[in-house]
Structures are given as structure tokens and as C-alpha cells.
Amino acid sequence: MQPTVSQSAAPDYDIGKLSIVKPRHYGRWLAAAAILAILLFIVKAFADGQIAWRVVGQFFTAPAILSGLVNTIAMTVCAMALGITLGVIFAVMAMSPNPVLRGTAVLYIWFFRGTPLILQLLLWFNLALVFPRIGIPDVFSIRTVELITPFVATLLGLGINQGAYTAEVVRSGILSVDSGQTEAASAIGMTRLTALRRIVMPQAMRVIIPPVGNEVISMVKLTSIASVIQYSEILRNAQTIYYANNYVIELLFVAAIWYLAVVTVLSIGQHFLERHFGRGQRKTASAQKTGALT
Amino acid sequence: MTGAAPMLVARNLTKQFGSFTALQDVSLDISPGEVLCIIGPSGSGKSTFLRCLNQLERLDGGAVWIDGELIGYRRVGDKLHPLSDAEVARQRLATGMVFQRFNLFQHMTALQNIVEGPITVQKRPRAEVMAEALALLDRVGLADKRDAYPAQLSGGQQQRVAIARALAMKPKLMLFDEPTSALDPELVGEVLAVMRGLAGSGMTMIVVTHELGFAREVGHRVVFMDRGAVVEAGSPQQILSNPQQARTRDFITAVLN
Numbered sequence: 309m310q311p312t313v314s315q316s317a318a319p320d321y322d323i324g325k326l327s328i329v330k331p332r333h334y335g336r337w338l339a340a341a342a343i344l345a346i347l348l349f350i351v352k353a354f355a356d357g358q359i360a361w362r363v364v365g366q367f368f369t370a371p372a373i374l375s376g377l378v379n380t381i382a383m384t385v386c387a388m389a390l391g392i393t394l395g396v397i398f399a400v401m402a403m404s405p406n407p408v409l410r411g412t413a414v415l416y417i418w419f420f421r422g423t424p425l426i427l428q429l430l431l432w433f434n435l436a437l438v439f440p441r442i443g444i445p446d447v448f449s450i451r452t453v454e455l456i457t458p459f460v461a462t463l464l465g466l467g468i469n470q471g472a473y474t475a476e477v478v479r480s481g482i483l484s485v486d487s488g489q490t491e492a493a494s495a496i497g498m499t500r501l502t503a504l505r506r507i508v509m510p511q512a513m514r515v516i517i518p519p520v521g522n523e524v525i526s527m528v529k530l531t532s533i534a535s536v537i538q539y540s541e542i543l544r545n546a547q548t549i550y551y552a553n554n555y556v557i558e559l560l561f562v563a564a565i566w567y568l569a570v571v572t573v574l575s576i577g578q579h580f581l582e583r584h585f586g587r588g589q590r591k592t593a594s595a596q597k598t599g600a601l602t
Numbered sequence: 603m604t605g606a607a608p609m610l611v612a613r614n615l616t617k618q619f620g621s622f623t624a625l626q627d628v629s630l631d632i633s634p635g636e637v638l639c640i641i642g643p644s645g646s647g648k649s650t651f652l653r654c655l656n657q658l659e660r661l662d663g664g665a666v667w668i669d670g671e672l673i674g675y676r677r678v679g680d681k682l683h684p685l686s687d688a689e690v691a692r693q694r695l696a697t698g699m700v701f702q703r704f705n706l707f708q709h710m711t712a713l714q715n716i717v718e719g720p721i722t723v724q725k726r727p728r729a730e731v732m733a734e735a736l737a738l739l740d741r742v743g744l745a746d747k748r749d750a751y752p753a754q755l756s757g758g759q760q761q762r763v764a765i766a767r768a769l770a771m772k773p774k775l776m777l778f779d780e781p782t783s784a785l786d787p788e789l790v791g792e793v794l795a796v797m798r799g800l801a802g803s804g805m806t807m808i809v810v811t812h813e814l815g816f817a818r819e820v821g822h823r824v825v826f827m828d829r830g831a832v833v834e835a836g837s838p839q840q841i842l843s844n845p846q847q848a849r850t851r852d853f854i855t856a857v858l859n
């Protein structure tokens with residue numbers, strides 16, 4: 309620096325004595341006020357409206373509602389389990405070097421993605437019209453109407469349909485894993501299936517979990533269409549009650565609150581699953597570093 | 603390098619990708635304990651050659667024997683029957699492979715990467731495998747990184763773990779495909795040091811490399827490949843200091859400058 313430059317013109321490099329002013333988020337306050345006003349308006353409207361909140365509270369834990377809730381959850385779990393199992397099997401088939409397996413998988417995905425879910429449910433439920441008895445000829449057979457209960461028809465309908473979508477999700481997850489991982493697995497003597505199970509799938513999970521998590525949440529709500537084939541899930545039971553007592557909105561509210569509760573719990577679970585399968589990734593790596601290496 | 607039965611025999615290897623010939627009539631023998639370095643321009647078929655040796659690529663012609671065993675086929679009379687996926691996987695246990703881009707299993711720690719093969723594939727007792735893996739980590743200078751994920755390691759560290767992972771399978775032959783090409787210059791030395799030690803311990807090695815210094819110092823034999831064929835082979839001294847073929851000379855001049 310040249311001595312001729314005067315002291316007043318030189319910038320002041322010492323900011324240690326200065327303090328930082330907290331930014332005032334006017335926009336946030338404004339938005340909060342507006343939203344609050346709208347919320348208050350809605351709450352007031354419902355409070356003044358023709359809703360018997362007492363009935364909502366009364367039926368919230370009614371036995372029929374709770375058993376419907378259990379059925380909804382049971383169906384979600386079973387249908388997703390079937391869907392994920394089929395999804396993984398058909399995704400692996402779709403990527404197999406065997407053309408027959410590949411063709412089968414393509415056909416499955418084509419059919420079950422290509423027809424409406426409600427139609428598939430009705431087909432399963434009415435299977436007895438096509439096959440009055442099913443089983444192995446001369447060994448064992450059962451009347452189809454006894455086998456295909458509303459539960460079984462719903463499970464088959466939702467699970468098999470879900471499998472077609474999950475197959476695509478799983479396939480994209482597998483494709484997302486670098487081919488070098490499979491080659492390295494082969495190089496240490498793994499067979500194709502072992503490499504898939506030990507190396508590729510665990511890494512594909514990171515890509516697979518978020519969409520499958522979404523699908524579980526959709527499934528919770530999708531089970532409600534099973535009411536068309538008399539499966540007693542929560543919405544159907546709520547309807548049965550309001551046909552009798554005419555508290556339509558109240559019972560729909562009861563069901564809505566339960567759906568929200570279940571979905572909230574599931575979303576939290578999804579968050580932890582994603583964290584588990586994200587291990588070894590750059591983003592989580594720094595957090596683990598401090599813990600794992602001292 | 604004398605007298606003993608060869609560790610690897612490759613005869614007239616040919617590999618096509620569509621109408622493009624990536625390997626043309628390549629023949630090479632390697633003795634136990636020999637370190638063979640392969641040099642050559644990009645696209646000359648060096649990686650393809652290594653990948654054919656451990657059956658990551660299927661040959662279109664020719665055959666490979668490792669320690670006397672025909673690779674990829676079972677011979678019944680005059681007929682060759684292609685081996686199943688499981689049999690090919692078993693044959694791959696004879697070779698360890700180190701890749702240019704490391705290819706460590708991203709969801710496993712350094713230690714887990716090393717023990718995965720011995721435990722899952724070879725079904726060896728866990729305690730024994732763990733002890734060996736820790737000794738291997740120590741040998742490649744990474745004992746303190748046993749619980750680090752690949753994403754937490756530098757390139758040179760990842761490649762050293764990859765070498766340990768291959769060694770944990772106790773292969774008869776190690777294949778290195780440009781193990782230092784993806785590394786920053788200051789990290790090349792640590793990987794070459796591990797490989798030098800390995801060569802010193804008597805491991806049979808085929809090393810594709812652009813590190814001519816390493817080839818000269820550690821290699822017993824150097825092969826120059828171009829356009830899918832072996833152009834020239836000989837001692838490091840012959841090939842690197844006194845090449846007979848113009849193509850070899852041009853390549854070495856280009857690499858050195």
C-alpha cells in the first residue's frame with residue numbers, strides 16, 4: 309500500500325467491533341397473519357356449521373370404526389407385502405437374460421397397469437362366475453366363493469396391481485446402481501443373484517424407498533375402494549353407520565382423522581428408513597465420520 | 603519364471619463388439635510369480651483382455667487356462683459346454699481384479715468390503731476372516747480406516763482397500779486395470795507402493811498401466827498392445843528403452859512427454 313493514500317479513503321478491515329443486525333422477515337409475518345386469518349375463518353365456519361362434534365368424538369373410538377381401522381391397516385400391510393414381493397420378482401425377471409422370464413414380466417406389467425384397479429377388484433371378486441371350483445383336479449378342490457372372500461379378493465386385486473407398479477420402481481432402483489458394483493461383485497466370485505441380494509439391492513433401496521413409501525401411503529387410502537366388494541375397511545364401516553344414523557359428515561370426519569393419523573405415523577417411519585439406507589452416502593458421511601472415526 | 607507350469611495361458615483370444623474387433627489373436631503365457639505389465643494407447647484392448655481373463659466378457663475365439671483349468675467351458679470329449687453362472691463364479695475365485703474406478707461397495711465400510719467375499723462367497727469362518735482382513739488393512743496402511751465408508755476415503759485409500767478386498771479371496775493371480783489412472787498425482791505413489799510390495803511377495807500379477815517407471819522397476823515383462831493385438835513383448839529394458847517397432851516407440855515417446 310502506498311503511503312500517499314489517506315487514512316479516510318482506506319477501507320476499514322476490522323469488523324470485530326461491529327455487530328450483525330438480525331434480518332427482519334416482514335414477508336413471513338405477513339404470510340403468517342394472512343394464513344392465520346384464513347384458518348380462523350375456516351375453524352369458525354365449521355364451529356358454526358351443522359356439525360355435531362360430539363358425534364365425531366363419540367364415534368371416534370366406536371368398535372365398528374376401530375375394527376375398520378384394523379382391517380384397513382391389515383390390508384395395507386398385506387397388499388404392500390404382496391406388491392413388494394411381486395415387484396421385486398418381476399423386476400428381476402424383467403432384467404433377466406432369459407427371454408421367457410423377461411416376456412412374462414412385460415406382459416404382467418402391461419396387463420395390471422393397463423386396466424383400472426376397480427375393474428381388477430371386481431374380476432377377482434367374481435372369479436366364481438368363471439371358475440365355480442378351483443384346485444388341483446382329482447386331488448383337492450374348493451368352491452371359489454368360499455375361497456375368494458372380500459379380504460382375499462381385495463388382497464389379490466390391490467397386491468397384484470401394486471406389484472406391477474413396484475416392479476417398475478424396483479427396476480429403476482436396480483438401474484440406478486453403477487454397473488461397476490456388479491462387476492466388482494462378480495470379480496469376487498458372486499453369482500448374479502448373490503450380487504443382486506448383497507450388493508445391488510441394498511444400494512438400490514436408497515432410490516426405491518421414497519417412491520415405495522409414497523405407495524404405502526397411497527395404499528392406505530386405496531384400500532377404501534374395497535368397500536365396493538364389501539370389505540369392511542374403515543370408510544365402509546363409517547358409511548354403514550351413517551346410513552343408520554344420518555351423521556354423514558361427522559363419520560366422514562372420523563374416518564378422515566384416522567387416515568391422517570395412520571399416514572402421519574407412516575411418514576415418520578419412512579423418514580427413518582431413508583436414513584438407514586442412505587448410509588455410506590456423501591451427504592450423511594460427514595455426520596457418521598465424527599461418530600465412527602475418532 | 604523358468605520351467606514351472608504356466609499360471610495363465612491365453613491362446614488366440616478374439617473379441618468382437620458388433621463388427622468392431624477389440625482383440626485379435628492375442629496369445630500370452632504367464633509364469634507363477636511373474637509380473638506382466640501391459641501398456642498401449644487408449645482403446646487398444648487392454649481392459650478387454652483383462653476382462654476376458656476373468657470372464658467379465660465372453661470370448662468370441664481362443665481359450666484361456668488358469669493354473670491348468672480351462673476357463674468358461676467344460677470339455678466333454680470333443681465338445682465344449684459353456685459353464686453355468688455358478689461355475690463361472692467359482693472359476694473367478696482364481697483371479698482378483700482391481701478396477702480403474704475402484705468399485706468399492708458403497709454401502710459397506712472398508713472392513714465390510716474386505717470380508718464380504720470370504721464370508722458370503724467362500725463361506726469361511728467369520729472370526730478367521732476378520733483377523734485376516736485386519737491384517738490386510740494394516741498391510742495396505744489403512745488400519746485406522748476400517749470403519750470408514752468409501753465416500754469418506756480418498757481415491758488412493760479406496761484403491762488400497764480394493765486391493766485388500768481382492769487379496770482377501772486369496773487369488774492365484776491378480777489383474778490390475780489402470781489402478782492409478784483415476785488418482786491425483788500425489789496419490790499414485792501410495793498405491794504403487796502397495797503393488798510393489800505385493801510383487802515382492804511373489805504374487806503373479808498382470809498390470810495394465812501408464813506408469814512406465816513402475817513397469818520398468820517392478821515388471822518382469824512388458825507387453826505393448828495396439829488395435830487389439832500384441833505388437834511387441836519383452837523385458838522392460840527391451841520394450842521401454844529399445845523398442846523395435848515404430849508404434850511402440852511413438853507410444854513411449856508420447857507417454858514420456
Ligand SMILES: Nc1ncnc2c1ncn2[C@@H]1O[C@H](COP(=O)(O)OP(=O)(O)OP(=O)(O)O)[C@@H](O)[C@H]1O
Binds near residue numbers: 642646647648
Ligand atoms: N462393451 C463394449 N461395447 C462396444 N465396444 C466396446 C465395449 N468395450 C470396449 N469396446 C471397444 O473396444 C475397444 C477396446 O476397449 P478397451 O476398453 O479394452 O481399451 P483400453 O486399451 O482398455 O483403453 P483405455 O486405455 O482407454 O482404458 C475400444 O475401442 C472400445 O471402444
Ligand SMILES: [Mg+2]
Binds near residue numbers: 649779
Ligand atoms: Mg481400459
